[in-house]
Amino acid sequence: MLHKKTFLFAGLSAALWGMAILPAQAAVVASIKPLGFIASAIADGVTPTEVLLPDGASEHDYSLRPSDVKRLQGADLVVWVGPEMEAFMQKSVGQLPAQKQLTLAMLDGVKPLLMKGSDEDDHDHGGHDASEQKRDDDHHHGEYNMHIWLSPEIARLSAVAIHDKLVELIPAKKAQLDANLQHFESALSRTDKQVGTVLAPLKGKGYFVFHDAYGYFEKHYGLTPSGHFTVNPEIQPGAQRLHEIRTQLVEHKAVCVFAEPQFRPAVIHAVARGTSVRSGTLDPLGIEVAPGKDSYMQFLTGLANQYASCLKGD
Template identity: 25%
Template sequence: MRNNGNKRNWLMMPAAALLSLGVVLAGCGNNGSNGAASNSTAGSETSGTSKLHIITSFYPMEEFTSKVAGDLADVEVLIPPGTEPHDWEPTPQDIAKMTEANMIVYNGAGMEGWIDQVKDSLGSNGPVLVEASKGVQILEGTEEEDHEHEGEAGDHSEESADHSEEGHDHGAFDPHVWLSPKQAQTEVKNIEAALLQLDPTHADQYKQNADAYIKELTQLDNDYKTGLSSAKRKDFITQHAAFAYMARDYGLTQVPISGLSPEQEPTAAQMAKVVDFAKQHNVKTIFFETLVSPKIAETIANEVGAKTAVLNPLEGLTDDQVKAGENYITVMRENLKGLEQALNE
């Protein structure tokens, strides 16, 4: 489900030209607003009747931000439901939205390959930029996974500018921080800290909202620890190498068929390694995900006599999931249920 309609051409424009284009587009749909709020004035807007306008990159960032901001902000997501975010690119119209926002929340660690160009176009007086994964011990990722845990690369906060433009395979870093309930708490706390600084007038409400959601995430984290600690096996095969943080934090080993990008095609040698691993370890479930084709997982499952099941990387919800009222907590509980079943077969 690639979103190939967004091209990279505008990203090659000089920053000044791109900013001018964004401002013109913003002005066309401004309807009397003040445009992009500076970091020093955005907080004062919320002391009256106006809400903060917050742009988020993709689904988990939208939910985390909405839970902390509550009814004090209008939170908008750039990447629509059902769209695979790894190779999505913002249009000039998306840039125009961002110029008018008070805050932009993105995951970082290379997930949003376009963020540095956007930073340049927005300038120093643009919206507050929040890298939700700041401070997390970022794992290294490789083009060819060797079926072992990826190594840690340390606190990436000073390195993000270097690796965020590495392309859709995220360079040498794994961005899938949100798939560990433990690490998701750090992302929520980073968003909370940014809102407290931007809008101190409503600090008590932001703290209350964040504390309530972190309580839910803490319970989810405890359920993962309890549910997975006693599993008969500790390895699982997944189509997309998105679960390294979850595997690290809960004592599991991820065996990915393909790399960090969900549509990266595995080589014949990689496929053969996974088939051999599945046969040797009597793997009975091969996991695939919701936003890309399950054909590769199905091919391996047929080869080894296993079944397939969904392990959702939560890079976006489908329209059906949105209509059903599903969210990060409910989907992560479904993931836990699927893992418990597969690891105890």
């Protein structure tokens, strides 16, 4: 027992000591991983990039930990979509000086590209239990669809804005930042063409998603979703709700229904059971992608392959 206690104490003091010598801040802190992909491409070789939202957390209802607040306070630049997406950051970002924050949804070039949120669909508002209703409310508190990182066009504008901010903050690194932006833009335009080629044969195929997130990507590449269902990813929907969903799937002749990595397989299987609809997975936050210079391109390519692997074939 005594031995164990000593061991524990030694471990604890090492942990404390370790914390004290770790760098207290990253230069660029991005709210969510895909923005981290863009920021790390531009900041590559200049300054480190960190991502605030842990893998598996929701961009709609995260709560900042005290260490997150410290990270935001210590950042040289915070990159986020804006209060209609990451509401959990609003207070912390509001306390930062203007030159240390970049609100992508507010950029002059981005504002005219914002798509309306799809509140209008009628097949989404019957038979919810309380938790589903809450998710739905979380999703539709804004007028616009704020999943703007799924637009290659807005991603490019975001890269330019991050570049411009970093040049202001670190003028000595302008040449490197310029080269990084140029690399990003040409890699993005190549990837955009490749993804277009992968997705072109899938136009006209109907499908449903479980998250009203993909509008920008779908519009850009001409995909034709039939709609979305709001479903709690952890709880199997009740019999009535399942019946409604399956009826929609059959009526729209949907080929696929797409869940996300956080969904329990049982929930997905319950939805598709008894229909010929295939199920697939979309990863809108790039959980599977490691941050790096070309990670945004890998993210887009991965998403395209996720659509294609379910929608192609008959």
